[in-house]
Amino acid sequence: MAPAGRYRLSCSLPAHELDVRGMARALHPLGGFLSVSRDRSARLWAPIDGANRGFAEAHCMRGHSNFVSSVCTIPPSDTHPRGLIATGGNDHIICVFTLDAPEPLYTLKGHKNTVCSLSSGKFGTLLSGSWDTTAKVWLNDKCMMTLQGHSAAVWAVKILPDQGLMLTGSADRTIKLWKAGRCERTFTGHEDCVRGLATISETEFLSCSNDASVRRWLISGECLQISYGHTNYIYSIAIFPSSQDFVTTGEDRSMRIWRAGECVQTIRLPAQSVWCCCVLDNGDIVVGASDGVIRVFTESLQRVATAQEIKDFELELSQSTIDPKSEDIGDINIEELPGREHLDEPGSREGQTRLIKVDGKVEAYQWSVNEERWMKIGDVVGSSGATQQTSGKVLFEGKEYDFVFSIDVNESGPSFKLPYNKSDDPWLVAYNFLQKNDLNPMFLDQVAKFIIDNTVGQTVAKTDTTFADPFTGGGRYVPGSSAAPTSGIDPFTGGGRYVPGSASDAVPPSGADPFTGKNAYRLDASQAANIYFPKKDAVTFDQANPVQIMGKLRELNGSAPEEHTLSDNELILLERLLSVVSHPYAETPTAQQLETLWKAVRWPEDIVFPALDILRLSVRHPRVNENYCSEKACDQFCSHLIKFLNPSGKQANQLLALRALSNCFTSEPGQRLMMSQMDPVVSQAIELRAGSNKNIHIALATLTLNYAICLNRDRDIEGKAQCLSVISTVIEAVQDLEAAFRLLVALGTLICEDVNAVQLAKSLGVGSQIKKYASVSEPAKVSECCKLILNLL
Structure with a gap:
């Protein structure tokens, strides 16, 4: 229902003791x-x-x-x-x-x-x-x-109707679009704080700002329209039911109604800050303001207020005072203003303002197109040269205030002026004061409390107080301001002897069961549910050809920097280590073998991949896992592997680092390390989804699955949320069905027997993302797994 006629007062509710x-x-x-x-x-x-x-x-x-x-x-x-x-x-x-x-x-x-x-x-x-x-x-x-992701306060949030998308608007002047907990897009254009958001549809939304503009956006990033009409901050915006028309409220004492991006009606209120609004199902508009009064406006003749109530409202409005800066009136020379005769001429547009001189005072009038008359909207203050003695106000930067405090941030530094009116919100004044003067935002409660304590029943002309930096104990603190080679070919030799990540070295064909290595995979629904949801054992990368790995290691050792070159004895140690970890664990790796491996793992990026291959195989051994993942060594170990996940790095290193991280889950020390480092590991690993290497995608999906297994065991709902976010993000990027299957198993493991996780997955729109896999014919495991998850959802 879009606004069709003229909105008039329906009722006023003296609802609250302070600002609504x-x-x-x-x-x-x-x-x-x-x-x-x-x-x-x-x-x-x-x-x-x-x-x-x-x-x-x-x-x-x-x-x-x-x-x-x-x-x-x-x-x-x-x-x-x-x-x-x-x-x-x-x-x-x-x-x-x-x-x-x-x-x-x-x-x-x-x-x-x-x-x-x-x-x-x-x-x-x-x-x-x-x-x-x-x-x-x-x-x-x-x-x-x-x-x-924002660098300042998040003033506005909105969940879009579908697709699991969310919007946030911030004092950093940006709007961000989020999907599954990750920022998909940042919208820029507003020149000041974003204060309100409203959704038109699944693909369009509106934003309003302290820059006095309303912008209409597509979620793809395009700004379709910019609308101006307010003369000060716009605090709130609301959409009319089944319409693209909307209403806004702001610091210029007004509520404005918009059709097709144009302001069609302006209603002034007898309160400086019109903080909020909403539109009821019948199209009536409700607004809340700094005077604590709720007012309802309607276009229905049956719900319009009585003539006396409207008269009382207009009288209250006419007796209010107007700050010329909040109304964008500008400097006024009272001697040059016309008298009442200026109101004999009709206005040219809705909401137009005229000033006239009456008995030495300045009165403001607004033109109503529907009523074809000028309505008095208040007396302009701060324009007549009044002094504190004659007006009871304090003049500061051309405006009159009830109070002007002098605030010292330290004993030797300059003082700052803090102007305040009784009708202002102390918290907003404090927030703006700190931002304007680059002061620590942690002072917010302190400044607001100071204002409240010093404006109760008394007039304070000047008060000094000192604020110390809570971090240093000193004075002023200024925070940051708000603004591949062909598969099968050895890239180093051109030969075909050893290629990390090749099919022979990677995973079974996509038709094989990655958990058993067998090709005859087909389970009925109940069997699949019992086996996979939840899956309990970590999935690892075990296949290898030790002879090829050592051959490549010996070959590249000759080009390693002198300080990293391995001696013949050290090469023998690594060959023995590779033999130990590639067979049933009849021996225990020695400390000397592990030290030599760590030396090789620190080779330059161009030649380190065979050492990483030995590492991903070795870390499956309990002794190696404990050595590298214990509290003493874990930080260095984990950060070193994360370094290889850089999207601009070598694909072989990316693949083997992902596999090594996945294999860490085979023993308890590695599981503890991976869970404690989940945020940095996942944040970096997920960037590799943008590539086209299917083996990297499979390794990334396996890492995610192993996290899901641990999270299911720990019942960590916040960790599950992060993992669901990863699944939702990665599953849109992968093309390989094996990678998709592992992500589906991860999803099923997370939501199995957990109502909260099911609800969260629904809210993130994961169900709609995976539906396409329900029609996959081969391998059958993909569609069977997908259908099981859809039943859970």
């Missing part, structure tokens, strides 16, 4: 909406029975110890058929409520600063954004993953 900072449409049998406030409460409003207009408070929720900044509804589920309510606050937590209890059902902790944005999606997924620069994905009472 967040709003959302409610999942309530009678309709209605939710509001949250700096007064630390969240309230559910339902239409009054039998009335054409008006709302009554149906439910009040308290659980935060500080201001409440954001709110959203969580869709109904089998457990909670009426849905849930989530609120985020300046106390760094998220409270989740039922519709009939005043206390939280549970709280979500993990953010390190204000939770300023919330969005919900399918299957109970919740996305939160915070001043700590991160966004988090929650499922029930658990954090599934943390989205890291």
Whole structure:
């Protein structure tokens, strides 16, 4: 339902004691909406029975110890058929409520600063954004993953309707598109903080910003349209039901209605900051502002306020004061302004503003196209040369304020001016003050508390306080500002003797069972489920030709730097080691053999691959595994292998490093090491998905599968979320069916017997990604495995 007529006041609700900072449409049998406030409460409003207009408070929720900044509804589920309510606050937590209890059902902790944005999606997924620069994905009472990539506060978040895509907007001026926990694209164009997001469809969305613009985007990255109309920060944006039209609110005291990207109506409010808005199912608009009042506007004649209520609203508006800078009025010379006769001429566009001089004061009027009249929207202050003695205000940089504090960050450094009005949000003022003056954001609570303590019942002209850098104990801290060779051919000799990663050295053909090495793989559904979901034993790379490996090692030893050249005795040691680890473990590798192998593994990248091949075979041996993966040596060992995963490096090294990391899972020391280093290993390994080498893809899928096996055993839901993200990302890149099959087994292992993991996989859209494998005819194991997973989902 798109806006067709003129919106007028329907009702005003003196709902909260302080600013209304967040709003959302409610999942309530009678309709209605939710509001949250700096007064630390969240309230559910339902239409009054039998009335054409008006709302009554149906439910009040308290659980935060500080201001409440954001709110959203969580869709109904089998457990909670009426849905849930989530609120985020300046106390760094998220409270989740039922519709009939005043206390939280549970709280979500993990953010390190204000939770300023919330969005919900399918299957109970919740996305939160915070001043700590991160966004988090929650499922029930658990954090599934943390989205890291922004360099400043995440002011806006939105879960897209389908495909498992998520959006975040930040004070770093960018918007990021996330899929399965990984940033797919960064949108740039806004010139200031991104404050709001709204989704039009699965492929389009809107953003609003402190740069006073609204942008329309395709998720492919293209900006389709830029709309201007506001004269100051735009705080919120909401879409009309079944429409591409929208409404915005901002710091210029206005709510604006837009059709086809053009502003068609401007409604001013008697409050400086119009923080939030939402659109109800019937098309009515609800807005919350800094005066604590909720106002509902409608285009329905049946729901319009009485004539007296509208008259009272317009009177209140006319008596409000206007900051010329917030309205983009600019410098004013009162002597040059016209009188009331200037209002005899009609305006030329909706929302046009005119200033006139009346009895030595400046009055502002706005043109209404629908009503064909000028409406007074307030008195302009700061334009008449008033002083603090005559106006009760303090003049600072051409604007009048209730308070101007002088803040010293250290005893010897300069002081900074902090202007503040009683109607301002102390936390937002503190945040802007710290950003403007490049001060440590950790001072936020301290500055906001200072403002609150010094503006209660008294006027403070100048107050000095000193802030120390919490890290150094000193004064000012300035944070960073916010902005292949042919297969079968030896690449070194041209021969065909030894090629790491070739078919003979890699894995069984794609028709073979990679877990048994047999070609006759075919199981019915129940057998497959019992064997693979969950899979319990690590998958390793065991095949090798020791004679070829040692031949290549001896050949390349001649070109190794002098300090790395192996002696004849050392070559014999490695040959013996290779023999020991390639057969049933009748012997134990010696310390001298392992030292020699480590020496060879540090050869230059161009010639190191045969040494890496010996390493990936050796690390399967318990003695070798313990030696390289123990606490004493693990950091050096792991970081050295990660180095070979660079996408610009040699493919042979990439392949063998992946296999060595996979083989680490054969013993407990290696498992501990790989789990402790999961983030750096996976973050680097996943970059190799972009290549076309199928053996690398198979090795990457095997590494992922081994992580899934450990995670299933440990019941680590956050680790499972990270692994699901890897599967979702890699399975789109691989073409080889063997790699796809191993990823499918990893997926089944992760979600088997874990309801939370199933729900998370659904929310990430993994089911739609793997459907194509259900129709694979050969090898049959791929389609059978896929169908089993789809049944689980």
